[in-house]
Structure formats: C-alpha cells, structure tokens
Amino acid sequence: MDFDFETLPKFRGKLLLNAPLAPYTWFRVGGLADALFLPADEDDLADFLKALPADIPVTVLGVGSNTIVRDGGIEGVVIRLMGGYWGKVEAQNSLTVFARAGALDLSVARYAAREGISGLGFLSGIPGSVGGAVRTNAGCYGRELKDVLNQIEGVARSGERIVFQGELVDYGFAQVGFSYRHTDFPDDIIVTGLLLSGDDTADPEILKAEIEAHQTKRAETQPIKDKTGGSTFANPDPPGTPSQRSSWKLIDAAGCRGLRVGGAQVSEKHCNFLINTGDATAADIEALGELVRARVLEHSGVDLRWEIRRIGRIQKS
Ligand SMILES: Cc1cc2nc3c(=O)[nH]c(=O)nc-3n(C[C@H](O)[C@H](O)[C@H](O)COP(=O)(O)OP(=O)(O)OC[C@H]3O[C@@H](n4cnc5c(N)ncnc54)[C@H](O)[C@@H]3O)c2cc1C
Incomplete structure (x- = not known):
C-alpha cells in the first residue's frame, strides 16, 4: 500500500503499522494489517475515518471468533474496538x-x-x-x-x-x-x-x-478450548430431511470427521468445527473447508454455505 499513514493527524487511539492479526483471531492464523487502529472512543474513531482518504479500505474486527484472516493479510486499515472503554x-x-x-x-x-x-x-x-x-x-x-x-x-x-x-x-x-x-x-x-x-x-x-x-x-459438546472459529457452515435452509438441515450431520455422513489438510483438522468432538491443531495456515483451514463442502455436495447434494468470514489477501506462493 502506497499511502503514508504518518501524514495523518495524531489521534488519541493507537495506530500500529504492519500489525500481525493472528493474535486477534480465535484460529490464531493470518497475515499483517497494513495498519491497525485502536480508537480511544467514538469521537476518535469518527475523526480518524474523516481524515483517512476515502480510497483506503477499512475492515473492522471484533474478537475474531467467526473469522479467518488470510495469510496475505489485510489491505488498508483494520479497526478493533477493544479495551476498557x-x-x-x-x-x-x-x-x-x-x-x-x-x-x-x-x-x-x-x-x-x-x-x-x-x-x-x-x-x-x-x-x-x-x-x-x-x-x-x-x-x-x-x-x-x-x-x-x-x-x-x-x-x-x-x-x-x-x-x-x-x-x-x-x-x-x-x-x-x-x-x-x-x-x-x-x-x-x-x-x-x-x-x-x-x-x-x-x-x-x-x-x-x-x-x-x-x-x-x-x-461438553464443542471444542471451545481449541483454536477454532465456531460453526463453519450455516445449517442449510429447508426443504430437505431433518438430517439434511444439520451441517454437522451432513459432514459426518460424508465421512469428514477428523479429516485433515496440513495443520487444520475437522474436530472429532463437533464436526462442523474446524480446528488449528498448532501449525495450520489460513490456507490450510480454508482448503479443508472447501474439501468438506465438496465431499458433502458429492455425498448428499447439499451445497453448504460458509458461516465463518474469510477476509484478506490470499498469500502468493
Ligand atoms: C467455540 C465457538 C462457538 C461459537 N458458537 C456460536 C453460536 O452458538 N452462535 C453464533 O451465532 N455464533 C457462534 N460462534 C461464532 C462467533 O462467536 C459469532 O459469530 C460472534 O458474533 C462473532 O463476534 P466477533 O466479535 O468474534 O466477530 P469477528 O469474528 O471479529 O467478526 C465477525 C464479523 O463481524 C464484523 N464486525 C465485528 N465487529 C464489528 C463492529 N463493531 N461493527 C461492525 N461489524 C463488526 C466483522 O467485520 C466480521 O464481518 C462461535 C464461535 C466459536 C469460536
């Protein structure tokens, strides 16, 4: 990104350049944000957005429990509203x-x-x-x-x-x-x-x-201590039999429980959850999700819809 963030006025919040985003997502994967802004309050956020040229992309991240940040990171500014305020x-x-x-x-x-x-x-x-x-x-x-x-x-x-x-x-x-x-x-x-x-x-x-x-x-029922993003796919809408309306049942029936791509694995505990077993990349997790989708489509004819957000640039090899 060509923009020189140093030309922006000073804000009360923090502006961090080339900031790693993996620590801010549950999956603990993903590349860098060109810039990460942590506004002090609403006025600070509004002033920052007014000063930022309109062509700079802005992405907001919560606690990253529903998001895969891709390995190539995120162009422009990522904003997080975290901290005491x-x-x-x-x-x-x-x-x-x-x-x-x-x-x-x-x-x-x-x-x-x-x-x-x-x-x-x-x-x-x-x-x-x-x-x-x-x-x-x-x-x-x-x-x-x-x-x-x-x-x-x-x-x-x-x-x-x-x-x-x-x-x-x-x-x-x-x-x-x-x-x-x-x-x-x-x-x-x-x-x-x-x-x-x-x-x-x-x-x-x-x-x-x-x-x-x-x-x-x-x-008891979900791998909440793992690096995960929660339910990967939304339950399909009716019509369909009850088992065709439950993503985990479709994934299980397609034989995907425990399936792996690189460091990513379909959870044994709840097979609509993908987990980073330790050294997964965002590309591993996304590829595993696509493999699951393809197998479910082949097995049951149901095209699952991603519930997890996938954002950012795919890393060029
Ligand atoms: C173990 C586990 C269990 C889960 N169980 C459930 C469940 O039962 N039900 C359920 O619905 N979800 C569940 N989830 C998914 C997730 O917790 C929810 O989707 C949650 O609402 C995402 O919030 P977040 O702050 O983590 O958002 P993020 O993942 O950070 O972001 C999600 C989306 O929200 C946008 N966003 C974040 N903050 C803002 C903001 N301030 N303004 C505008 N847009 C914003 C982001 O741009 C992104 O598009 C689960 C996840 C995990 C890891």
Whole structure:
C-alpha cells in the first residue's frame, strides 16, 4: 500500500503499522494489517475515518471468533474496538442494557443476570463481541440478536455518526435484513454500541445458574478450548430431511470427521468445527473447508454455505 499513514493527524487511539492479526483471531492464523487502529472512543474513531482518504479500505474486527484472516493479510486499515472503554456495559432501565461494541456477549449476559434481567442469557453461548454479533445476527438456544435488539449506534466510513432504530425508515431494522446467521447490515458502518432489551425481571441467582448450565453444556459438546472459529457452515435452509438441515450431520455422513489438510483438522468432538491443531495456515483451514463442502455436495447434494468470514489477501506462493 502506497499511502503514508504518518501524514495523518495524531489521534488519541493507537495506530500500529504492519500489525500481525493472528493474535486477534480465535484460529490464531493470518497475515499483517497494513495498519491497525485502536480508537480511544467514538469521537476518535469518527475523526480518524474523516481524515483517512476515502480510497483506503477499512475492515473492522471484533474478537475474531467467526473469522479467518488470510495469510496475505489485510489491505488498508483494520479497526478493533477493544479495551476498557469499548467493553462498557450498563443498565439503561429495569429491562434494557447498553453495551459498547467491544463488550463480550458473555459479559452482557452476566451483567443482565446480575441486574435480574431475563432473556439475555443466550448471549453467554456466543464467544464474540456484541459488535460482531450484529454483523452475524449471532444466536443460540433458539434466540438471535435481532430478538433483543433495540437500537444500534455506529460510525459510517465517512465519519458520520448513525443511529439505527426500528422506527427510522432510512436506517431501519427492516433494511438491515436480519435472517439466520446473516444480515444485510451496511459494510461501511462500524457498530459502536447497542441497546438490548430483556424480557422481564427475574431472580439473579436463577439467571446465573442458567448461564453456568449453558457454559457446562458448551464445554461438553464443542471444542471451545481449541483454536477454532465456531460453526463453519450455516445449517442449510429447508426443504430437505431433518438430517439434511444439520451441517454437522451432513459432514459426518460424508465421512469428514477428523479429516485433515496440513495443520487444520475437522474436530472429532463437533464436526462442523474446524480446528488449528498448532501449525495450520489460513490456507490450510480454508482448503479443508472447501474439501468438506465438496465431499458433502458429492455425498448428499447439499451445497453448504460458509458461516465463518474469510477476509484478506490470499498469500502468493
Ligand atoms: C467455540 C465457538 C462457538 C461459537 N458458537 C456460536 C453460536 O452458538 N452462535 C453464533 O451465532 N455464533 C457462534 N460462534 C461464532 C462467533 O462467536 C459469532 O459469530 C460472534 O458474533 C462473532 O463476534 P466477533 O466479535 O468474534 O466477530 P469477528 O469474528 O471479529 O467478526 C465477525 C464479523 O463481524 C464484523 N464486525 C465485528 N465487529 C464489528 C463492529 N463493531 N461493527 C461492525 N461489524 C463488526 C466483522 O467485520 C466480521 O464481518 C462461535 C464461535 C466459536 C469460536
């Protein structure tokens, strides 16, 4: 990239050049960002985006629990909203919680439980940030983010501050297009905060126990201690038999459990999870995913859709 980042004005956040991204993803793979910006707050983010020439690509990364950063790294600026400021969670009233985009879903679930707000406990099953949850309409245990979402605050690529609410036509939720593990949320908007509504008030001890039960079940059924990106493929939409609507069953039936490419492996514990066994490259993981897709297509005729985001440049050999 030709752009000289040193020509930008000084910001309160940190700007790191040629920054490794692997440490910021669950898979622990991927190349360098031309630049990594860690804004201090919304004003700092907006000022940075206004000053950055419009032709420099901007990519936002949460905690990288749903993302493969390719080995060739990412062109332009990667933005992460992490650290104390961006992790803030606070009650707005007896049923509504405000969370900044870098807050972990688990932290929001635990906070709501402590405050005695029911209906947000499902977030404890998602190991990402709430900013990332908007993009993927993250969900589990029969609930999705859209079911509890009240308002989204963001900053556009132009630096303009934006608020999405149900009643706003131009930037209304209908336009965001939430569906199963997918949204049409505009690519050029960085989510900075969310208002989330619970269902009712409840006994905090019961809500905490519900979260602990979710955590225990996860640990039993998913390779959560491995370097992984969660479910690799979305469950296929109906029509189809029940077994054709479950990605893991299709992958298992195609004989892919334990399959390897380089340092990447289909998890033995949950075969819709790919894992980095230690020395995988992003190319290994992506190639393994494509091999699984091809085998499932051949075996069952179902073309699986990647749920994991794959971003950045393929490394030239
Ligand atoms: C063990 C494991 C279990 C999982 N289980 C589930 C599950 O049950 N349900 C589920 O839905 N997911 C699950 N996931 C996937 C993942 O946790 C979710 O998709 C999560 O919402 C991703 O959040 P993140 O912060 O890690 O996002 P990232 O992976 O960093 O990014 C994902 C996408 O969100 C965008 N993004 C991130 N932050 C922002 C922001 N502030 N503004 C705008 N866009 C942003 C990124 O550009 C990217 O397109 C699991 C993952 C793992 C590793």
